[in-house]
Amino acid sequence: MDLFKSRHYSIYFKDLIPNGLFSHIHPPNHQFAKPTHKSYTNYGRRSTAENAISHLLVHAVADWFDASSVLTIFSVPKSCDHQAAKRGPIWADRCGVTSVVGQVRCDKRGMTGVVGQMCCGRCGGTGVVGQQACCDRCVVTGVVGQQACCDRCGGTTGVVGQQACCDRCGGTTGVLLQVWWDNRCGVTGVVTELKMMTWAAVVVVVAVVGRGMSSLIPANDTNQFEWKHHNNDDLEAELRRVVDRCGEVARLYALSEPSVRNVPLWVLEMSDNPGQHEMLEPEFKYVANMHGNEVVGRELLLGLADHLCEGWRKGDQDIHNLLTSTRIHLLPSMNPDGWQLATDTGGRAYLTGRMNNNSVDLNRDFPDLDRIMYSNEARHVQHNNHLMEQLRQFNHQPQPETLAIMKWIMNTPFVLSANFHGGDLVANYPYDSSRSGAYHEYAHSPDDETFRHLARVYASNHPRMSDPTRPPCVPGDYSFGHDGGVTNGAAWYSVEGGMQDFNYLSSNALEVTLEVGCDKYPPASALPKEWKDNKEAMMEYLWQVHTGVKGVVRDSLTGQGIPGATIHVKNVTRINDTHVRDDHLNHDVTSVRDGDYWRLLTPGDYEITTTAEGYLPLTHTVTVTNPSHSEAIRRDFDLAQAPTPAELQQKAMEEAGVGAAGGVATRGGDMTDDYQYPQNDDVSPIDSIPLEEALLGRLRGLGRFRY
Missing domain, CATH: 2.60.40.1120 (Carboxypeptidase-like, regulatory domain)
Structure with missing residues (x-):
């Protein structure tokens, strides 16, 4: 009876399980009870057959042996090798190791293993069956009957029959034949002896480390996020790992333009229906690493992606509600070239790596829409939104990273955003550019009250940002803790061509800038603490997209x-x-x-x-x-549709009893006198060189289309 086969492994149960066991495993109308031990039911994207047999193995075998934490694949005594050869292969670990009882089977890299002799993994580790267990991909070995295999987290070992392997999360141990499964590091071991009903003592080798058997591994076995400085390749791999684990709520895409050095600007989208805008579902974005040497936000967004994914998989209700009602976009690195330079030079210089590969500060590279807005104010024209329609020319050609962000903002109906920086500890809100041109001047926006609220949400949920007793980052400087951890951008120092004001003046999005630490490039050992400090603030700020x-x-x-x-x-x-x-x-x-x-x-x-x-x-x-x-x-x-001027004229004539020749004057202009929008010829062009005409036309088109 061939219950299950896959390209990863095959198991033939008819001869391996004693008579009567099937009736115990699956009696008529059997309903599987909800397990009380650790959950091994996250089967990923397998077929129904795979999920069913995995569920069968977990619960039935555990019930039969009265050892709820022991998951096993059966091997028979050496004297039965000739019979086992007829029964089919038993596949091994996640490194592609294979073994066949009494035969030879090669994995995709050509490595072979004969049961009773030797099994090999593509990591180079070997183990003699009956003497030494197979290694996992970390080249860790353990002797059967003496020492359990260790995980990749530091070589911790445990003696079989005495102590289970420790995980990297605290060194938890347990006695074999009781509970010893590590819950996230992929630890394996060997169960000494279990008595079967009609069999002699059989060595039951635990080999649950293969992709083909990952349905029997705890849900987060290989999914532990590692706090480190992810290089540009690691960053992409980490985002793809989230998509692999949470594909139903995650999608990876790149912005329209790569960096100067052709590194894609990767964005992770997280939503219950990724890939499309849903009616009434607000869109949110976090952007980090705009300045390449300010790296904390980059790692925080990777950690946030992992946190949202794990929360979704584990059924966290708050995260479930967030992802089913919001479309979230995470851009961990806007300036991967600057990050590379900062990292290559040691990451300790205050400015090295700040700019992109063309030595341009990307937070000074956006169109200066503040000047257009202030010009409108001076003429008493109440128009300060979607100002790309008024833009005629730039004073420079935007960098590719800047252009990619501009297109992204103009094409996506973002509602709320935040931009991560480093070098101080404060939440900064618009306007960033002063009205008079002064270096320090509070610049109110129409949404000043809302912006101050948004900034305070982040600062108040950070343990140190709003603390009035904390010292400033640089001795002698001002500590924003006295102001609740928030500041108006222009009051701090005026910035022209910044991304924060561009969001507000070109689109529907409100954005604040988050300075999340005094140290721009802290050591990797400090990153877990940064996550702990920022996690709640990041989540609470995300929820603000649902206010109003x-x-x-x-x-x-x-x-x-x-x-x-x-x-x-x-x-x-x-x-x-x-x-x-x-x-x-x-x-x-x-x-x-x-x-x-x-x-x-x-x-x-x-x-x-x-x-x-x-x-x-x-x-x-x-x-x-x-x-x-x-x-x-x-x-x-x-x-309701407005009547046309002709319809208005006809109605007025009818009410006045005047014939068609009498005529009635009607107003054919705007229906609201309160808000006059400037015509393009009223706008003074910016004193600058013209932008490439084709590009400017496309950007204007995006502004008119408005998502």
Whole structure:
């Protein structure tokens, strides 16, 4: 009875299991009980047959032997070799080792092993059956009956019958024939003797280390994230490892342009439906390593990817809720070339590696939309969003990394973002560029209240960022702990061409800049502490994408979503019994391709007015409360089509009893007088060299399309 075969291994059970065992394993109408021991039920992407037989082995064998933690593959006494040869092969470990009882079988690298003589792995380790166990890919060996095999975490050993191998997570041990399975390091060992019902004493060799048998390995056996400085190849491999483990919620893609040295800018997307925008599901991004020598954020995002993946696999409810309601994009390294230079030179210089490979500071390389916005303010034009439509020329050609980010922002309906830096400990919010050009000057944005809230969420969930007693990074400098760990960017120092303000002024996204440590390139040993300090803050900041209000703008007749509708907000929160606020937030957002929109807001009462070309304006009042870890309040807008000028004229004539020749003057301009948008000829071109015309045309097109 051939119950299961795969290209990894084959098991024939008919002759290996005593008569009557099948009835014990699988009696009629048998229902598998939920195991009380460690879960070995994460079968990955195997077939139904593989999953079923793996489940059968785990529970039935454990029940039969009354040893819940022992997972086994059976081998027969040496005297039965000639019979076992007819029964088929038993496959070995994750290094591609194979062995056949009484025969010879080669793995894909040509290594062979004969049971009763020797089995080899592609790692070069050998072990004589009956004397020495096969090695795993870390060239660790152990003598059967004397010493268990050790894992790759440091050569810890345990004597069979006395002590199990220790894992790298704390040295937990256990007595064989009781509970000895290491829960994450892939430890193997040998069970001394177990009595079968009708068999003589049989050596039961535990060989559960193969990919083909990984359904019997604890869920996180080989998935322990390693805190280290991942090089550019490691970074890609780590992201691909997340996709391999959590493919149902993870997708890896590269931005449109690689770095100067042709390194892809890898992004990990995490969502319950990766690869596409879902209606009313906000999009979020974390970007790190913009300055190549500021590396903590790079490792934090790799750790966050692992954390989200593991939480999803283990059924963490908070992470499940987050990934089913949010589309998250993680870019661990915007400047892999700078990282390489910083690393190659020791990582200790304050500036080496900061720039990209063309010696350009990427956080000074974006279009200076602040100048356009401040110019609009000077002319009393209340227009400070989606300003790429007004951009005529640059004073430089953007770097490929910058251009890739610009296209990404303009093509994706991001709602919230954060950008990781190093060198201080503070959450920095817009505007980054001062109005007057002064080096230190607080520059309020229309969303100043919301930005301060977002920055404080991160700072207050970090154990040191908001601590007023912590010393400054440099003796004699100012400690932002006195300000709750937050600062306005221009008040700290003015920056032109920064990514933070570009997000806010070119798209719907709000972004803050997170300086997450005094040491730009700390030793690898410090990274676990950095993760501990930032983990809660990163998760809480992620949830802020669900604050405020969201909804859909639709045609009231057809029910179709209206893209490009403008959402304007006025704060009408009551101050006291006699006064309410009357504050226009003069930074509008727009609906995206399906008509859905998001507007981040702090708690309060708001009037939200939606306008769209060809439709009558509509205003709703909403109360925002922002309950923790919940989705934003929803308010939809069903807009009625506006009558055409001819229809208005005809109606007025009918009401006045005037014939067609009488004529009635009508206003054919904008339907809202409050918000005048500047025409392109009103905009003074930036004093600069022209950008390549084809490129500028594409960017303008993206701005008009708005996702």
